[in-house]
Every structure is written in structure tokens, then in C-alpha cells.
Amino acid sequence: TQLLEQSPQFLSIQEGENLTVYCNSSSVFSSLQWYRQEPGEGPVLLVTVVTGGEVKKLKRLTFQFGDARKDSSLHITAAQPGDTGLYLCAGDRDSGYALNFGKGTSLLVTP
Amino acid sequence: DTAVSQTPKYLVTQMGNDKSIKCEQNLGHDTMYWYKQDSKKFLKIMFSYNNKELIINETVPNRFSPKSPDKAHLNLHINSLELGDSAVYFCASSQSTWSGSEQYFGPGTRLTVT
Structure with missing residues (x-):
């Protein structure tokens, strides 16, 4: 089983602060995805990274895929209350079908 | 227009x-x-x-049986419900079986077994 470890598990910060969430594994992934889940809803895809060392930006969110394709990070600049939610990383499974999810980072941004 | 829908939203x-x-x-x-x-x-x-066609069946008890009458529908039937089955169940879809494909999730069904 390809395990994905996310850290921190919980994060509570004030509006305007920066933060980084990490997703680590001992396994190599051909692709890795980040999802955000809000209470009472299903996860929604933020980004897919496929190339080692790749950096993708989505407004104030910056995603990086490690050179060895075993880890990824999500950096949020100047966090806003609307960023509150559960952030999940997910990597492809050995079979190539479906995804293995990390246990998530629960982010709370207070005004 | 909802992309992936699930019913019911809550099940007790x-x-x-x-x-x-x-x-x-x-x-x-x-x-x-x-x-x-x-x-x-x-x-x-x-x-x-x-x-x-079923392509993944994780180590799920036989009490859980999925049924796909057509490729737009995937239903989940659960027999002899147990307390440990309480959870939120999400349906999702993607364009292909490639694991890098974006998965679209439904809103979830919160199952509570008492």
C-alpha cells in the first residue's frame, strides 16, 4: 500500500498569514493531486502535478512536486477565511486505478 | 446542474x-x-x-455490493448493517481510469447505524 503522510494534521492561523502543508511518502508516484473539501461537501480538485520538480500556481496557492516524485507541498500566501477546509493529497495506486488519499490537513483561517 | 449526485444525503x-x-x-x-x-x-x-465493469474491489466486506446498471449510475447496496459502517460515503467519477484524471465527487451520504 502506498501511504501518504500529511502534516500538519491541524492548522489554525489568522487571516493574512502564510502556511505550508506537506504530503510525504516513501513511494514514487506518477502523479499527485491536491483536493480541498469543505464541510458537508465532496472534495474538489485543486491541481494535478505529474513532473518531478514541477511547480504550479493557482492564485495564492503554490504547489510543488518533489524531484523524486515522492512528496509534495502546498503553500498558501496571505491566507483568507475562504481558504478554510480540509486539504487532501492523493497519489496514484500501484494498479494505476483510483487514488490513495492522505489523511488530510484541516485548516482554519480566522478573520 | 449537478455533475455527480447522490441520494439520500442522510441515512439513519x-x-x-x-x-x-x-x-x-x-x-x-x-x-x-x-x-x-x-x-x-x-x-x-x-x-x-x-x-x-468492476475494476477495483478493495478489502470490503461482502455485505457491500455495488451495481452499475449503466455507465452513468453506480449504486451501493449494504446488507446487514453494522455500527462500524457509520461513515460518509462518496461517489465519484472520472473521464478515464488513469489515476491522474480529475475525480468529481458527489456531496456524500452520511450513514448512521444505531
Whole structure:
């Protein structure tokens, strides 16, 4: 089983602060995805990274895929209350079908 | 227009009962999934279907039986419900079986077994 470890598990910060969430594994992934889940809803895809060392930006969110394709990070600049939610990383499974999810980072941004 | 819909949204039932959760996607996707999210928010794959054919069956008890009447629908039937089945169940779909494909999730069905 390809395990994905996310850290921190919980994060509570004030509006305007920066933060980084990490997703680590001992396994190599051909692709890795980040999802955000809000209470009472299903996860929604933020980004897919496929190339080692790749950096993708989505407004104030910056995603990086490690050179060895075993880890990824999500950096949020100047966090806003609307960023509150559960952030999940997910990597492809050995079979190539479906995804293995990390246990998530629960982010709370207070005004 | 909802892309992936599930019914019901909430399901409260007693141990031993049989229940079904329905899922429909209007995205024209070939692949559909069922995931279980436990109380600690851990999301785990249960089943995956491609064009009505089962391609993933995780170590899920036989009491869980998915049924795909056509590629737009993937229903989940659960027999003899147990307390440990309480969780949020998510249906999802994607354009292909490639794990890098974006997965579109439904709103979830919160199952409570008493």
C-alpha cells in the first residue's frame, strides 16, 4: 500500500498569514493531486502535478512536486477565511486505478 | 446542474437493516467510484467501475455490493448493517481510469447505524 503522510494534521492561523502543508511518502508516484473539501461537501480538485520538480500556481496557492516524485507541498500566501477546509493529497495506486488519499490537513483561517 | 449526485444525503438506520445509496453522474464519464470517509476524515477507495465493469474491489466486506446498471449510475447496496459502517460515503467519477484524471465527487451520504 502506498501511504501518504500529511502534516500538519491541524492548522489554525489568522487571516493574512502564510502556511505550508506537506504530503510525504516513501513511494514514487506518477502523479499527485491536491483536493480541498469543505464541510458537508465532496472534495474538489485543486491541481494535478505529474513532473518531478514541477511547480504550479493557482492564485495564492503554490504547489510543488518533489524531484523524486515522492512528496509534495502546498503553500498558501496571505491566507483568507475562504481558504478554510480540509486539504487532501492523493497519489496514484500501484494498479494505476483510483487514488490513495492522505489523511488530510484541516485548516482554519480566522478573520 | 449537478455533475455527480447522490441520494439520500442522510441515512439513519438500525443494525441489521439493508440499505441502498444511489449515485448518478451526467458528465459522460466512463469510470465511477465509491469511497468511504471515516470519522477522522480518512478517505478510502472501496470500488471502481469502468463502463459498468468492476475494476477495483478493495478489502470490503461482502455485505457491500455495488451495481452499475449503466455507465452513468453506480449504486451501493449494504446488507446487514453494522455500527462500524457509520461513515460518509462518496461517489465519484472520472473521464478515464488513469489515476491522474480529475475525480468529481458527489456531496456524500452520511450513514448512521444505531
